[in-house]
Amino acid sequence: MKKLINGVDDVVVEQLEGMALAHPELNVNISPHYITRGDAPVAGKVAIVSGGGSGHEPMHGGFVGMGMLTGACPGEVFTSPTPDQMVECGKAVDSGAGVLFLVKNYTGDVLSFETAADMLHMEGINVQNILIDDDVAVKDSLYTAGRRGVGATVIVEKIVGAAAEAGYDLDQCADLARKVSQNGRSMGMALTSCVTPSKGSPIFDLSDDEIEIGVGIHGEPGMRRIKMRSADEITAMLANEILDDGPYTRTVREFDRDSGEWVEKELTDEPLQSGDEVIAFVNSLGGTPLSELYAVYRKLAQICEERGVKIVRNLIGPYITSLEMQGCSITLVKVDEEILKFWDAPVNTPALRWGA
């Protein structure tokens, strides 16, 4: 294994120490691991918190700052963070306006964020959990019941962070997060595997002429393994799965403040259709150069135009990665006036910054 690391056990701590030195505008807490805005709690504003395994840089710590996340809880590499991190982070960021947990759909993340919410409720802090489950590649997979949470997470964090900045209350933030999550669909593919520090070798094997369509961000198996194709063919496979995806119904658990109980809600995502306006997000899984993402975007734009889906904003780059894995993912998020307004709002984080 060749990586720019010291001890295998110190990878996340040393990354956090580096972030603390590079970004004095953030508070980086080492034990337990969490990162918050330096000015948190922000008076009168809902705190937006996410978290998940490390190795998906710049997610989530790179998205902490004005107009996006108030706090982030990084787990070890490809490992869910623990409830104590989320509880400490939630206490550090709550201004009294409550905390919204944005939870990518992995079983460990979902359970830990629910436990943390219960613990924060006992301390009198209002918390709501919103699930992000946008990966159309597979239903039920390694680590997940239902669809996995992937690229739409970046878009949800940006939009809901801006809404919190604008003064949305906890219920309004939760409603907006749910809407953006339901409007998002993603699919990824891998050209190569990646090496986690703890394993020290590739986490799965792909031969020199094979690719994995529908791969998860931890290298979880996808829809199918096929022979290498052209960028246009691969882009069409991903885009068509997203554009042809039908209604998707599943049950999520959210907290009901009136009853003080978790309740199950059945949600159905509506398919994308001609006339829709979208944010198109072409993501590198880490090792794929930006030039190749532009080749993917070129074909994606052609396909969307043919299908009558209008790309009104785009994001192209490595924003939810799998260490150094080569490959890409495509995310389309249907927008409306409210979503677009908050996408365009100023943001000032290490990884995403404009207007500030």
Next chain:
Amino acid sequence: MKKLINGVDDVVVEQLEGMALAHPELNVNISPHYITRGDAPVAGKVAIVSGGGSGHEPMHGGFVGMGMLTGACPGEVFTSPTPDQMVECGKAVDSGAGVLFLVKNYTGDVLSFETAADMLHMEGINVQNILIDDDVAVKDSLYTAGRRGVGATVIVEKIVGAAAEAGYDLDQCADLARKVSQNGRSMGMALTSCVTPSKGSPIFDLSDDEIEIGVGIHGEPGMRRIKMRSADEITAMLANEILDDGPYTRTVREFDRDSGEWVEKELTDEPLQSGDEVIAFVNSLGGTPLSELYAVYRKLAQICEERGVKIVRNLIGPYITSLEMQGCSITLVKVDEEILKFWDAPVNTPALRWGA
């Protein structure tokens, strides 16, 4: 070879077509290849133009926009652009205030930009060429006489772009570019090679336990090939070469408007010393994850502190890459009040954006 490409010969064209679709605020010219700000020529402002081989994304096209480059000329992958690109780009961006060419020190780039300047002079356009040669690893190398131009280029482009935006004339922009270039020192290292589309296989070989210290951005051989070390040891090797580097004297060619001739100037870069303030830039060569760059930054900050060199700004991420090569480079640029003011000024490009 597994890459998200279509035909090998279409790589750069399709990347440019994707950029054109994603960034309608830019003008992307396909034949010859060049990218300009959509609002160029910008009345009364000096045009800042750079260029070089493709594959070093987001350089240079990703740095075109308000407050940075007015235009960029991408060559084929790892291949110098040609004078006709530079001439057409120069004509497209000149407002009458002249054109500054920022030239990374590779023999092909230097000759082509000089030829292009001569051709533009014949058309009555004022042009000056400033050389960037910051790589302390080697003197004379494959493709280069003298030190190679690497990471300092990003910093020069940002700072001089802001100065042009603020109304600096051509001579003032050239003087500032020369100063920032002389204040910059860099060194890189590779964990892995990369694959160019035209070659289809790794451009050099490194065994599973070897790394190349002092590698160039085209995989040119470095100072030495050694066994794998820890992030801290590798960071110390790069940082100490930069911090211990003595005065560096070489001759550059610049255009003398009074005589209408190219003249040779002897320039000496002064060593960094205790008490200096710097911008610290930790760059991924493409395949190295952001988390590892933060581990490098952590050690770099410790070393700079021990040496009395104060990091006042930092940039961490993939900004001058070698396709999917794993590895990193460190650049330190000594700053003064003028440089810092222009570093902090607003910028709005695909790859670097703040305050706008």
